[in-house]
Amino acid sequence: MDWCLSTHTYAGQVLLRYIRGRRLDGIPVLVFCADGLNSTTYVDNYTLAGSRTSTRAVRRYIHSLGDGMSDDYLEWAKFRAC
Numbered sequence: 154m155d156w157c158l159s160t161h162t163y164a165g166q167v168l169l170r171y172i173r174g175r176r177l178d179g180i181p182v183l184v185f186c187a188d189g190l191n192s193t194t195y196v197d198n199y200t201l202a203g204s205r206t207s208t209r210a211v212r213r214y215i216h217s218l219g220d221g222m223s224d225d226y227l228e229w230a231k232f233r234a235c
Contacts, residue, residue, distance in 0.1 A: 166193075
């Protein structure tokens, strides 16, 4: 059987909608997407949500979670944060 990696272009949106639908409004959600995916503007409709294409930014976010930091979302909680 040949395996093929496919992209679910709405996965981030579906996951974010599910998280917010469960009333988990106080947790930051960072959507990581490939360089070619530009359709993540939906994050602007949610508080504490952002999208990034930079793996460096995602790693920083993960490390800050591990270190117990809670305010780093101010840097990325928007569409295509720099």
